[in-house]
Amino acid sequence: MTERIFIQGNEAVGWGALNGDCDGFFGYPITPQNEVIQWFAKEFPERGRTFVQSQSEVSSINMLYGGAAGGFRVMTSTSSPGWGLMQESISHCAAAELPCVIVLVQRGGPGAGSIRHSQMDYISATRGGGQGGYKNIVLAPSSGQEIHDLMQHGFYLADKYRNPLIILMDGILGQVSESVEIKKIEFDPLEDDKDWALIGRENHKDNKSRSINSAAGVLPTPPYANYISWLKHVDEKYKTMEKNEVRYESYKAEEADLIIVAYGYAARVSKEAIDMARAVGYKVGMIRPISLWPFPYEIIKKKSEKGCKFLVVEDSLGLLIEDVKIGVQGRSEIHLVSILDRHIPTDGGVIMPSRVLEEVKKIL
Amino acid sequence: MNSKSSSITRKTVCTKPNIWIDPPGAAMYCSGCQHPVIHRIIAEILEEMDIDRKAICIGGVGCHAFVQVAWDVDITIAAHGRALDSCTAIKRLNPESIVFSIQGDGDCLAIGAGAFINTMTRGENLTTIMYNNTNYGTTGGQMAPTTLLGQKTATTPLGRNSKTEGFPIHAAELAATFKGTVYSARGSVHTPANYQRTKKYIKKAFQNQIDGAGFSFVEVISACPPNWHLSPVDCIKRIDEQIINEFPLGEYKDRKEVK
Numbered sequence: 001m002t003e004r005i006f007i008q009g010n011e012a013v014g015w016g017a018l019n020g021d022c023d024g025f026f027g028y029p030i031t032p033q034n035e036v037i038q039w040f041a042k043e044f045p046e047r048g049r050t051f052v053q054s055q056s057e058v059s060s061i062n063m064l065y066g067g068a069a070g071g072f073r074v075m076t077s078t079s080s081p082g083w084g085l086m087q088e089s090i091s092h093c094a095a096a097e098l099p100c101v102i103v104l105v106q107r108g109g110p111g112a113g114s115i116r117h118s119q120m121d122y123i124s125a126t127r128g129g130g131q132g133g134y135k136n137i138v139l140a141p142s143s144g145q146e147i148h149d150l151m152q153h154g155f156y157l158a159d160k161y162r163n164p165l166i167i168l169m170d171g172i173l174g175q176v177s178e179s180v181e182i183k184k185i186e187f188d189p190l191e192d193d194k195d196w197a198l199i200g201r202e203n204h205k206d207n208k209s210r211s212i213n214s215a216a217g218v219l220p221t222p223p224y225a226n227y228i229s230w231l232k233h234v235d236e237k238y239k240t241m242e243k244n245e246v247r248y249e250s251y252k253a254e255e256a257d258l259i260i261v262a263y264g265y266a267a268r269v270s271k272e273a274i275d276m277a278r279a280v281g282y283k284v285g286m287i288r289p290i291s292l293w294p295f296p297y298e299i300i301k302k303k304s305e306k307g308c309k310f311l312v313v314e315d316s317l318g319l320l321i322e323d324v325k326i327g328v329q330g331r332s333e334i335h336l337v338s339i340l341d342r343h344i345p346t347d348g349g350v351i352m353p354s355r356v357l358e359e360v361k362k363i364l
Numbered sequence: 365m366n367s368k369s370s371s372i373t374r375k376t377v378c379t380k381p382n383i384w385i386d387p388p389g390a391a392m393y394c395s396g397c398q399h400p401v402i403h404r405i406i407a408e409i410l411e412e413m414d415i416d417r418k419a420i421c422i423g424g425v426g427c428h429a430f431v432q433v434a435w436d437v438d439i440t441i442a443a444h445g446r447a448l449d450s451c452t453a454i455k456r457l458n459p460e461s462i463v464f465s466i467q468g469d470g471d472c473l474a475i476g477a478g479a480f481i482n483t484m485t486r487g488e489n490l491t492t493i494m495y496n497n498t499n500y501g502t503t504g505g506q507m508a509p510t511t512l513l514g515q516k517t518a519t520t521p522l523g524r525n526s527k528t529e530g531f532p533i534h535a536a537e538l539a540a541t542f543k544g545t546v547y548s549a550r551g552s553v554h555t556p557a558n559y560q561r562t563k564k565y566i567k568k569a570f571q572n573q574i575d576g577a578g579f580s581f582v583e584v585i586s587a588c589p590p591n592w593h594l595s596p597v598d599c600i601k602r603i604d605e606q607i608i609n610e611f612p613l614g615e616y617k618d619r620k621e622v623k
Contacts, residue, residue: 024457050456055482059449062442062479066422066450069440072457092443198438198454200418200461211432212440219432219441 002183010035010174012144013077013103013167014043016151019184022101023072024050026063028082031115032171033105036077057082061089061102064164068098069212071197073155077103079171080121081112083129090164091130095214097234099158101151103167105174106264114347117171118339119264122319125168126293135238137245138166138292140263144178150290152185159190161241168292170315172265172350241294248296252278253285258364259303260286261324262313266351270313273356284311284360292320300327309363310334313356315342335363381407383416383436392430396589396596399495401553403431405563406466406493410437413570419462420454422447424471427501431466445476448483451490462573464491469510469583470500473533477509480535487544487578491569494535494581496550497588498607505591509533512610517591536616539581546619547572547580550611554587554603558613565615577619585611 007015013036017025025040037053044051050067054060060076067074078086083104093100106121108114121129128134137157141147150167158165201209213219217227224230252274253259262270267288277284287303289296300323304310309332312321318336328334337359342349384407393400410416419437423429425444432439442450447465455463472480472494483490499517500506506519510532514523524532536550547569551562562584569580585607587599594602 024453026453050453052452052456052486054449055478055485058446059479059482062446062449063453065440065442065446065453067453067457069422069450070420070454070458070461072453074453074457089443089446096440198420198440199458200420200438201436202417209436210438213432214443215441219430 002181004179004181006177006179007144008035008175008177009144009147009169010105011039012147012180013151014039015180015182016148017075017101017155018043018047019148019182020152020155021073022049022075022155024052024067024074025076026052026054026060026067026074027076027078028054028057028060030057030079030082032107032117033077033079033103033174035174036103036105057085058089061086061093064100064102065089065093065096065098068093068100069096069198071194071199073159075101075103077105079105079107080109083121083124087124087130090136091128091132091134092214093164094128094134094136095132095216096212097162098164098212099162100164101154101158101167102164103169106168106170108347116347117265117315117350119170119266119315120317120319120339121168122292122314122316123322125166126295126323134234135241135293136164136166137161137241137294138168139247140168140290140292141173142264142267142288144176144180147173148180148182149185156187156190157245159192161237162192163237163241168264170264245291246294246296246298247290248299249288249290250299251286251288253287253303256283256285256308258282258284258311258360259308260284260311260313260356261289261300261320262286263289263292263320266313266315269351269353270356272353273360276353276357277360282360282364284364295323295327297323297327300324301329304328304331308332311337311356311359311363313337313351315339315351335359381411383407383411384434385436386434392434393427394590396587396599397427398553398586399428401559402493402495402584402586403434405553405559405566407435409563409567409570413567415462415570415574418460419464422450422454422463422465424465424467424476426468426471426495428466428468428495445471445474446479447471448476448479448488448490448492452483452486452488455488455490462570464493464570464573467492467494468501469494469496469498469535470508473509473535484539484542484544484579489573489576490579491573492579492581493566493569494583495586496535496583496611497586497591499588499591501588501591505588510535512606532610534611536581536583540617542579544579545581545617546578548617549581549615550583550585550613552585552603552608552613554585554600561613568618572619583611
């Protein structure tokens with residue numbers, strides 16, 4: 001199926017999931033991502049796929065635990081307060097090595113914050129917000145098309161590594177409508193045929209029962225002899241993800257004196273600012289991390305070694321900037337355009353290209 | 365005793381269920397604990413109904429969950445209190461399978477109350493067996509929602525006081541009030557007759573799922589000698605004299621009557 005339609009980012013989540021062979025959606029309404037759950041309520045049952053409105057985000061994520069344990073491709077979507085509620089069982093999914101996709105359409109925080117856009121959950125998304133120091137791949141689209149495409153990559157990578165995966169969006173990306181090509185992406189076949197899934201003993205090739213748990217230190221977790229050997233296994237998995245799954249876009253970053261680092265809607269704004277700045281002779285470009293974990297430290301490091309200065313543009317008080325600092329290691333100066341630089345000082349304010357341009361001029 | 369010299373004719377009247385696989389070296393339960401008796405009933409039923417081959421069990425967090433290593437069925441342990449959320453998804457996605465949760469009273473009624481109530485609200489086609497030992501056994505005998513008034517636990521050292529800790533919750537009665545629940549009963553295993561009655565209840569709870577009828581719930585009273593600070597024999601006395609007065613045994617809802 002290939003067609004081009006004009007849809008909201010939140011709807012692109014659904015179309016991407018459909019093309020990503022998602023079997024079931026489980027979710028609870030929360031602004032600003034209600035179009036996501038409404039899309040699934042309408043589109044999934046009529047296609048013979050599963051949709052359940054849960055009683056809370058705690059419930060949503062535990063439905064994912066069950067659905068994933070059953071060997072199905074499952075997902076949920078939420079916004080920031082719901083994301084907070086999900087943390088315990090994202091950790092359980094990581095520990096039980098259950099693949100699932102969690103879409104987070106960020107809104108203002110902390111607490112109930114605002115019901116409009118923000119980028120204030122960067123740290124909890126990229127650092128394993130729940131208990132126990134697990135690691136999840138975090139993909140950050142910055143357009144409707146990329147939402148649709150990364151949803152498909154998301155399901156593939158979650159299955160590939162038997163791990164939860166986060167799609168990190170924001171209220172603006174979710175609400176803005178754009179033209180999106182609805183196209184199924186073909187991936188290499190997966191090695192893992194989900195032989196571990198709970199489908200009833202008689203349905204397994206060897207007619208032996210399967211057992212899944214998230215407590216390797218309490219109950220036996222074959223084939224791992226003990227807790228530490230299991231930890232060694234997940235550590236190796238995390239290191240493989242860290243090595244193989246770094247993604248970023250480089251935009252006019254060659255021969256640049258200043259590198260903007262931004263993701264999501266802030267990257268779209270920054271791109272426009274870069275074009276405006278280039279037009280008047282400023283040598284500025286962008287490194288846009290697509291995988292926020294694993295983070296593209298290497299390219300940041302290289303740019304800093306070449307003497308580039310950095311400008312982080314993010315709609316928060318400064319969270320992404322922490323990863324940029326790790327890449328730069330004190331070699332060059334890092335500036336920040338933050339949520340405090342919105343065009344109006346309200347929940348509805350946004351970081352405008354003109355504000356980013358102003359900062360570029362100040363730095364160069 | 366040398367069996368060859370005995371004149372008694374020996375006949376096998378009862379064996380271990382085939383799906384009961386003894387985990388090597390595991391002494392999972394305390395002396396006099398009745399959880400394994402309830403495990404046995406479930407194992408017998410799964411075999412008798414020939415559904416162990418397609419059964420998927422989701423356990424809660426608590427002593428009951430240690431059966432994960434003893435049953436030869438597909439099984440996982442959910443996050444504390446969330447077994448029914450996980451059951452909901454797996455059954456919706458795979459309706460041909462037989463999905464059931466085993467949960468303790470704390471798992472189902474305290475931390476898991478939201479999942480329990482909303483699963484019944486949705487009328488999910490699932491089976492739940494709740495082990496009620498009136499306390500948190502695994503963590504050392506603290507108060508549970510089912511703790512009796514006056515019962516001393518690690519967190520009610522003076523006995524449960526209704527003014528500060530409220531009253532015991534009656535799960536089988538509560539479950540029966542939901543339209544999505546088709547079957548609700550409370551059994552015990554403290555006498556052979558009750559063992560058989562409880563087995564009948566649990567069998568119905570699985571048959572309903574096979575029939576696609578809706579949610580079925582069986583609460584089973586279970587003795588906890590170390591945390592009740594009683595001998596196994598005195599535990600049985602306590603069930604008989606106190607617990608079943610607070611938690612009367614019997615069927616609270618049966619869809620056949622409702623229809």
